[in-house]
Amino acid sequence: MQQTQERTSAVVSLEEQFQQKIDSEIRIEPKDWMPEAYRKTLIRQIGQHAHSEVVGMLPEGNWITRAPSLKRKAILLAKIQDEAGHGLYLYSAAETLGVSRDEMIEELHSGKAKYSSIFNYPTLTWADIGAIGWLVDGAAILNQIPLCRCSYGPYARAMVRICKEESFHQRQGFDILYTLAQGSPEQRAMAQDAINRWYWPAVMMFGPSDADSVHSAQSMRWKIKRFSNDELRQRFIDMIAEQVKVLGLTLPDPDLKWNPERGHYDHGPINWEEFWNVVNGNGPCNRERLRARREAWEKGAWVREAALAYAEKKARRAAQKEETQAA
Numbered sequence: 470m471q472q473t474q475e476r477t478s479a480v481v482s483l484e485e486q487f488q489q490k491i492d493s494e495i496r497i498e499p500k501d502w503m504p505e506a507y508r509k510t511l512i513r514q515i516g517q518h519a520h521s522e523v524v525g526m527l528p529e530g531n532w533i534t535r536a537p538s539l540k541r542k543a544i545l546l547a548k549i550q551d552e553a554g555h556g557l558y559l560y561s562a563a564e565t566l567g568v569s570r571d572e573m574i575e576e577l578h579s580g581k582a583k584y585s586s587i588f589n590y591p592t593l594t595w596a597d598i599g600a601i602g603w604l605v606d607g608a609a610i611l612n613q614i615p616l617c618r619c620s621y622g623p624y625a626r627a628m629v630r631i632c633k634e635e636s637f638h639q640r641q642g643f644d645i646l647y648t649l650a651q652g653s654p655e656q657r658a659m660a661q662d663a664i665n666r667w668y669w670p671a672v673m674m675f676g677p678s679d680a681d682s683v684h685s686a687q688s689m690r691w692k693i694k695r696f697s698n699d700e701l702r703q704r705f706i707d708m709i710a711e712q713v714k715v716l717g718l719t720l721p722d723p724d725l726k727w728n729p730e731r732g733h734y735d736h737g738p739i740n741w742e743e744f745w746n747v748v749n750g751n752g753p754c755n756r757e758r759l760r761a762r763r764e765a766w767e768k769g770a771w772v773r774e775a776a777l778a779y780a781e782k783k784a785r786r787a788a789q790k791e792e793t794q795a796a
């Protein structure tokens with residue numbers, strides 16, 4: 470009985486020490502002791518973040534062959550390759566927590582792991598590529614800059630480079646929309662239509678409202694998250710409401726209005742039913758996106774086998790060389 474009590478108090482004190490480190494802004498590294506729930510939360514969030522980067526390549530990839538010029542095509546290709554790179558840094562960051570990449574990918578393919586709701590909407594016109602860059606990458610930057618100060622070292626470090634690349638992405642999206650907004654009435658209408666379709670889904674990217682966010686309070690105590698979903702959403706709305714004026718276009722929210730008392734824009738109601746519908750697998754493109762990822766995984770099996778066979782052969786040769794030298 471006494472032994473059990475001693476063991477319990479030892480565990481409690483480990484948790485206390487852990488929280489003290491977090492409170493003093495000391496980074497947690499892979500070999501440090503951490504509560505199992507902290508590890509699990511990070512695997513969930515980093516894994517979902519990695520999946521979002523990779524699934525996020527699909528709606529934009531849809532326009533590579535139809536980009537309006539060689540220059541736009543080269544820029545789009547570079548952006549999409551950046552997203553693949555982000556996925557790889559993030560899978561590596563999650564692997565430091567003891568989960569394998571194969572396990573995470575299996576969870577994505579089985580539908581157990583989530584990815585960002587935003588990528589379940591279709592890209593119908595070239596202007597959608599502009600709207601994704603400006604609105605989706607714009608939302609991503611606001612959400613991700615605080616993650617550079619996340620308490621878990623490998624995640625925070627991965628986010629530094631990702632954020633630098635995301636700001637270039639947002640500029641390229643804004644540039645596409647700005648060019649269209651200066652063009653013919655049809656091009657201007659196309660830009661407006663893309664903004665009308667992508668604005669609300671981008672507002673929803675920040676996740677459920679604070680009252681419905683199950684993980685926020687604990688994630689903020691652990692300094693995985695630094696701001697709540699609603700705080701970041703408000704920052705996004707304030708930023709976009711100003712930038713849209715430069716485009717000379719509008720946002721599809723009749724209730725959007727500057728509130729001098731709050732020092733923020735007030736906004737209309739968010740359609741949470743649509744959000745949960747998309748998160749639960751019933752958005753316009755959920756099935757198509759998962760099918761595309763599963764197919765890519767199956768078709769890429771020979772590449773993984775070849776890479777593994779090459780790595781094994783190289784390791785065997787190195788071992789043989791060491792043996793010969795030793796003899």
Ligand code: BYC
Binds near residue numbers: 552748
């Ligand atoms: N979509 O308690 P909450 C990119 C889920 S990629 C789907 O607030 P949390 C880009 C949430 O997972 C952008 N599901 O959760 C790529 C949870 O369900 P589970 C991706 C969502 O974790 C290519 C439940 O709802 N960014 O930028 O505290 C091209 C309750 O939510 C969503 C990241 O992943 C959603 N939108 O907060 C262009 C950033 N929102 O897990 C751009 C890192 C919530 O219990 N992640 N859910 O089954 C985060 O910052 C946080 O995980 C979230 C959610 C703010 C997203």
